[in-house]
Amino acid sequence: MALHNGSFLKDDNVVWHPHAVTRADREKQHGHRGAVLWFTGLSGSGKSTVAGALEQALHAQGISTYLLDGDNVRHGLCRDLGFTDDDRRENIRRVGEVAKLMVDAGLVVLTAFISPHRAERDMVRNLLGEGQFIEVFVDTPLAICEARDPKGLYKKARAGELKNFTGIDSEYQPPEVPDVHLNGEQLVTHLVPQLLDVMRQRAIINP
Ligand SMILES: Nc1ncnc2c1ncn2[C@@H]1O[C@H](COP(=O)(O)OS(=O)(=O)O)[C@@H](OP(=O)(O)O)[C@H]1O
Ligand SMILES: Nc1ncnc2c1ncn2[C@@H]1O[C@H](COP(=O)(O)OP(=O)(O)O)[C@@H](O)[C@H]1O
Numbered sequence: 001m002a003l004h005n006g007s008f009l010k011d012d013n014v015v016w017h018p019h020a021v022t023r024a025d026r027e028k029q030h031g032h033r034g035a036v037l038w039f040t041g042l043s044g045s046g047k048s049t050v051a052g053a054l055e056q057a058l059h060a061q062g063i064s065t066y067l068l069d070g071d072n073v074r075h076g077l078c079r080d081l082g083f084t085d086d087d088r089r090e091n092i093r094r095v096g097e098v099a100k101l102m103v104d105a106g107l108v109v110l111t112a113f114i115s116p117h118r119a120e121r122d123m124v125r126n127l128l129g130e131g132q133f134i135e136v137f138v139d140t141p142l143a144i145c146e147a148r149d150p151k152g153l154y155k156k157a158r159a160g161e162l163k164n165f166t167g168i169d170s171e172y173q174p175p176e177v178p179d180v181h182l183n184g185e186q187l188v189t190h191l192v193p194q195l196l197d198v199m200r201q202r203a204i205i206n207p
Helices: 023-030 047-060 085-104 118-128 142-148 153-158 188-201
Strands: 035-040 065-069 108-112 133-139 180-183
Touching (some): 023 085, 035 085, 035 118, 047 065, 047 133, 047 188, 065 085, 085 108, 085 118, 118 133, 133 188, 180 188
Parallel strands (some): 035 108, 035 133
16 A cells, blocks of 8 residues: 555555644744755764764754664664664664654754665665755775774674674675765864755755
8 A cells, every 4th residue: 555655554454644733833843954864884984973073063053953873773773683684774774764753853863874785775765755865975995994993893803703794794885976975084073064064055954
């Protein structure tokens, strides 16, 4: 059964329930639009750091935000998932659905997941719809990520103690045309203004 919001239901007895307070009402109350900034990049590329710094800047301007981070989500919502391709796909599907609900609530959602496959990132783009999904590629060379190695995971992966590690024995597919392409070797203080500019250009936040 096809739903008006583009999703499909297996059960014809469950129908979509429209509510009186709309997304537009909520966005008006927040004073900005809802949207997702979807950070993707290798482990250690700087996704959490840059998304966190951007959230601080937005919060200081009175923007209603929420940061969904891979490490944190995998302690709860996705605690049953590992790092096979199938589990990563399910991880991103769940996070995409949660982000969609948060955008409907009128929030600016920042997500920091490796999200290594183009197909899954495109799935979330299609789920969110045009203009509400901004793909941010944190482009940091593998050698730099490996040198940073804040959790010692690259070391474990190289030693064969950690299987399916992205960039080592599991593929990362870089975005071909990201909405924002960040050089992950630049200072975080240089990266945040680039993101704020894009958000203003796209009328997510006010100039
Ligand atoms: N095998 C393997 N490959 C990659 N990463 C691993 C792995 N095992 C554990 N970790 C830790 O899990 C974090 C990545 O989780 P994500 O949910 O972002 O991954 S994914 O989007 O589903 O691919 C990742 O966090 P970040 O370093 O913040 O990216 C790692 O700390
Ligand atoms: N632009 C940057 N320049 C230098 N170091 C950075 C930068 N961004 C992040 N780092 C450092 O790199 C490490 C990994 O950053 P993190 O945000 O945890 O990456 P990810 O979330 O992509 O795994 C951390 O020690 C962090 O302090």
